[in-house]
């Protein structure tokens with residue numbers, strides 16, 4: 001959505017050049033390392049499958065992406081957080097204090113207390 | 117040649133030459149390689165340099181037509197390679213510029229008739245007599261491209277401000293680096309300032325951001341280009357053509373002259389706006 005200033009200056013169609021640039025940047029990251037988007041997805045799935053054999057992963061929060069600083073400096077940047085169920089007992093207690101809905105058994109008692 | 121000083125190439129009027137070989141290439145077809153080669157040839161000649169332009173597009177010869185020399189061809193590059201004539205005999209002198217020569221491609225052969233080492237040999241024979249050898253590469257990344265790249269000291273990549281052309285240019289940048297012929301320099305051809313202003317076309321800055329190579333020329337899309345190739349008179353011979361001025365400025369930059377993009381300001385104010393896109397008016 002173009003800003004008011006853009007619209008006043010008649011720059012509402014700025015987007016097509018901008019779109020071109022964004023598309024090119026996406027295309028070239030994949031071209032330069034010779035890994036098409038579809039193969040990257042395949043790779044992500046395999047990485048997650050391997051990791052999931054050992055630990056529980058918060059699948060929805062996983063972020064695996066290609067990053068390019070310049071033509072010859074490419075990397076895979078991955079952020080793969082653990083799922084909540086991996087938390088230690090102490091952490092569970094802390095979570096309990098924070099009223100996260102992880103531990104339900106004694107929740108009823110606790111919940112009643114603040115509102116006598 | 118009785119030269120007394122150890123001159124570099126790029127110094128007009130020197131007796132002892134050591135030509136620089138410039139290869140003009142692009143990846144994508146039809147972006148303006150042949151137009152650029154012809155105009156650089158003319159521009160260098162007008163600046164007083166001795167120059168050979170070579171058509172490496174075997175089987176699809178064009179440079180002769182764009183330069184208006186098609187009627188003078190007797191021998192071509194393949195005749196030289198296959199020993200049917202001496203190199204001299206395949207060099208066609210330009211009508212107006214006695215220091216500008218064309219070596220035409222063969223029209224009826226395919227690219228395998230010439231090898232990369234043939235190209236190196238031929239340019240070696242010319243180096244001592246000329247300041248610049250400009251090679252027009254065919255489109256693509258096959259044999260013809262490798263032929264054109266083999267003797268290159270410097271590579272000029274021509275592209276247009278369009279997604280597919282820039283993508284192919286990027287591929288070429290990578291191949292040139294891999295072949296140790298880099299860093300290549302960029303010529304952005306067929307730029308339409310009014311479209312850039314409306315946000316409908318990639319700007320020179322967009323393209324250089326993406327390709328991350330040095331830009332050496334910005335050539336406007338110019339209606340004088342087609343009629344000039346109709347008549348075989350490159351726009352660099354016409355001081356009023358904006359594209360001609362842009363090509364001449366590329367030649368001047370290649371000789372080491374500092375030509376800020378803002379100096380290109382001509383009647384329409386085109387280049388001052390280009391300069392502002394670079395945020396200061398000097399991209400070299």
Ligand SMILES: Nc1ncnc2c1ncn2[C@@H]1O[C@H](COP(=O)(O)OP(=O)(O)OP(=O)(O)O)[C@@H](O)[C@H]1O
Nearest residue numbers: 145146147148149150151255306336337338341342
């Ligand atoms: N700056 C310009 N303004 C207008 N027209 C241009 C410009 N540059 C090139 N052209 C036109 O674009 C067409 C293609 O140019 P040219 O033949 O130089 O491209 P090429 O890259 O050599 O093509 P090929 O890959 O087929 O060898 C020609 O008709 C030419 O006149």
Ligand SMILES: [Mg+2]
Nearest residue numbers: 149150173178
């Ligand atoms: Mg051509």
